[in-house]
Amino acid sequence: MRRLAAALLIVPALLLTSCSSGSKAKSADAATSSPSASAAATAVPKSVDSAANMPVVGGTFAKSATLTVKGKPGSEFVVHTVTEGTGATVGADDYAVADVLVKDWTSGKTVSDSYANKSPLVSKPSTMIASLKEALQGHKVGSRVVVIAPPATAAAQLSSGSTLGIKATDTLAMVVDITATVPSDGQVTGAQAAVPAGLPAVESPAKQPAKITIPKGAKAPTDLKTVVLVKGNGPKVEAGQTIVAQYTGVTWADGKTFDSSWKHSGAFSTPIGTGQVISGWDKGLVGQTVGSRVELVIPPSLGYKDQAQQGIPANSTLVFVIDILAAA
Numbered sequence: 001m002r003r004l005a006a007a008l009l010i011v012p013a014l015l016l017t018s019c020s021s022g023s024k025a026k027s028a029d030a031a032t033s034s035p036s037a038s039a040a041a042t043a044v045p046k047s048v049d050s051a052a053n054m055p056v057v058g059g060t061f062a063k064s065a066t067l068t069v070k071g072k073p074g075s076e077f078v079v080h081t082v083t084e085g086t087g088a089t090v091g092a093d094d095y096a097v098a099d100v101l102v103k104d105w106t107s108g109k110t111v112s113d114s115y116a117n118k119s120p121l122v123s124k125p126s127t128m129i130a131s132l133k134e135a136l137q138g139h140k141v142g143s144r145v146v147v148i149a150p151p152a153t154a155a156a157q158l159s160s161g162s163t164l165g166i167k168a169t170d171t172l173a174m175v176v177d178i179t180a181t182v183p184s185d186g187q188v189t190g191a192q193a194a195v196p197a198g199l200p201a202v203e204s205p206a207k208q209p210a211k212i213t214i215p216k217g218a219k220a221p222t223d224l225k226t227v228v229l230v231k232g233n234g235p236k237v238e239a240g241q242t243i244v245a246q247y248t249g250v251t252w253a254d255g256k257t258f259d260s261s262w263k264h265s266g267a268f269s270t271p272i273g274t275g276q277v278i279s280g281w282d283k284g285l286v287g288q289t290v291g292s293r294v295e296l297v298i299p300p301s302l303g304y305k306d307q308a309q310q311g312i313p314a315n316s317t318l319v320f321v322i323d324i325l326a327a328a
Helices: 003-007 130-136 279-285
Strands: 056-058 066-068 077-083 095-104 110-113 121-123 144-149 172-182 201-203 211-213 225-230 242-251 257-260 268-271 293-298 318-327
Touching (some): 066 095, 077 130, 095 318, 130 172, 279 318
Antiparallel strands (some): 056 066, 095 110, 095 172
16 A cells, blocks of 8 residues: 555545455445455456346436345346446546445345445445456446346455455345546646745646645744645535545655655545544545645644654644545
8 A cells, every 4th residue: 555545544545455455444335345365366257248137227327226136146247237328438447436236135135325325436446346346447437337246256255354244155236326437647637826925836747746845944834724726616525525636745844755646556545524534634625626736734733743654754744735536
């Protein structure tokens, strides 16, 4: 996991891994609990488009979903497009945003319902269990996909260490509505506003970390400073949502970059406004609009206080430039 997750995050960001990460990540969707490494080694069958016994799907795209299953499921791994969208295609390392309903065909119980919980899935297909990966990767935004997931593609990967009540031999049925996708190299565009005097100047080259210049001789602010460099046209970020963002962070004292999403695998996701990131991020980003580029100057009291982090001395004032690419 990238260095920022060890420093910026109080609780590691959500990762829907197909093998155990060893972290205690909080999940926005119970159906995506981290599986065990041994389960991930189970052979995954090739998917087909249909089976003799298919679930009946109802509800309105991105608002509600129902699944009716009868009889015994077959052994096929089914990934069937109910309706095909017209938006961008989700790549393996893009972030996908989707609503997901998961039902345990074997027990008849609903395992997870992000429509009802208002907690969409936000993650990369490349990090997901096989059933969700194939339901998202290669499909277009606006698509509704139904999945019949035999044990090797879902239950066996979720049952170990899970509190979901799923047995490793259970078959799951899923409805997946793909509502958005964000490329890992996504970046906010638009002319930048001027930075107020006494605050760091910002240059934002394409597909590279932001260049942040600390003003010579200026004293670090003792309270949070928030500068909207580019105002996005998207909805406001709400506390409890998961954001997808690019970031670059430097220390005020020396202007050195201690981390940037561009130096890792690109954009990353994290819950916001819930105490799972440093307070400066929660306070500075909740209420901003999607599509915005924001500079945050964060005093130690809203950062890491007197605790040193990797590349960050104790009692450091931090400067971040953050592109808010999505929120769900």
